Amino acid sequence: MILARAVDVSRHYGDTVALDHVSLDIAAGEIVGLLGPNGAGKSTLISLLTGVRKPSSGQVELLGADPRRPESRRHLGVTPQETGLPGTLRVGEVVDFVRAHYPDPLPRAELLSRFGISDLVRRQTGGLSGGQKRRVAVALAFAGRPKIVFLDEPTTGLDVEARRALWDGIRQFHAEGGTIVLTSHYLEEIEALARRAVVIGGGRVLVDDTVDAVRGLVAVRRVSLTSAVPLPALDGVTATDREGDRWHLLSPDADQLVRDLVTAGVTFTDLEIRPASLEEAFLRLLEEPCPA
Numbered sequence: 001m002i003l004a005r006a007v008d009v010s011r012h013y014g015d016t017v018a019l020d021h022v023s024l025d026i027a028a029g030e031i032v033g034l035l036g037p038n039g040a041g042k043s044t045l046i047s048l049l050t051g052v053r054k055p056s057s058g059q060v061e062l063l064g065a066d067p068r069r070p071e072s073r074r075h076l077g078v079t080p081q082e083t084g085l086p087g088t089l090r091v092g093e094v095v096d097f098v099r100a101h102y103p104d105p106l107p108r109a110e111l112l113s114r115f116g117i118s119d120l121v122r123r124q125t126g127g128l129s130g131g132q133k134r135r136v137a138v139a140l141a142f143a144g145r146p147k148i149v150f151l152d153e154p155t156t157g158l159d160v161e162a163r164r165a166l167w168d169g170i171r172q173f174h175a176e177g178g179t180i181v182l183t184s185h186y187l188e189e190i191e192a193l194a195r196r197a198v199v200i201g202g203g204r205v206l207v208d209d210t211v212d213a214v215r216g217l218v219a220v221r222r223v224s225l226t227s228a229v230p231l232p233a234l235d236g237v238t239a240t241d242r243e244g245d246r247w248h249l250l251s252p253d254a255d256q257l258v259r260d261l262v263t264a265g266v267t268f269t270d271l272e273i274r275p276a277s278l279e280e281a282f283l284r285l286l287e288e289p290c291p292a
């Protein structure tokens, strides 16, 4: 059963094309990770699927109907990238306020304990730290026992322990049959939660595959070295940057690259190899011919 669907959807903001003919189905029981660089269109896609905005063209569906209809939205939970909590209310009061909008909400204590924030129940939200506010905002998406939840960068800015507590809450919801779409800038987060990853870049779906497959695509190494002489053309190198004598090369196979450098007789010093950042890997994907 398809819970959310985008069919050939585009969305423009003035001259900016935020989404460009995107099609996507989210089936019941899935956890789908949306990945992509800043400005790729992830938040826009979420805003269309949750009925906050309308597409410029194409169709969106939530639970088989227009996401703007209250009947569809009753089964929806959302935590946008930025949320405002009423600062003078206590966490317990905010939770009850949100719960009151749903026919069969989770009990307050259960919701708080699932997301590891029971100790905050009597605190005014205005006095919470940024990370604590974020945890409350994410928990609120689950208050009404939704069928599908959209989380836009749920754990950005959280420490490791808080992140794991939120992951546990998300996993429990999924284990009970819930469906989740989340965006993240951390591949680690998508790996921890999702099986399917959709990479969005320049408003288009670049890759829609298993997390394992996407990990393979973005597992690029950054090889840095100092060499006074220009480097020869090397197999597998997808990008080269030079700052004076310092060279930075991107390659999926750093071991082979180093062997090739030695074989080519290049004299180098200060060799450094590290994983390329996700942003570097996405830029590389964006430069490749689009498989979608």
Ligand SMILES: Nc1ncnc2c1ncn2[C@@H]1O[C@H](COP(=O)(O)OP(=O)(O)OP(=O)(O)O)[C@@H](O)[C@H]1O
Pocket (backbone or CB within 6 Å): 013, 016, 017, 018, 036, 037, 038, 039, 040, 041, 042, 043, 044, 045, 081
């Ligand atoms: N309200 C708006 N008005 C004008 N342009 C917008 C608006 N919202 C988004 N955009 C533009 O649309 C494009 C897609 O933005 P979007 O926020 O959907 O990307 P994103 O993938 O969520 O990025 P990030 O990872 O930075 O959150 C960007 O070029 C952005 O500047």
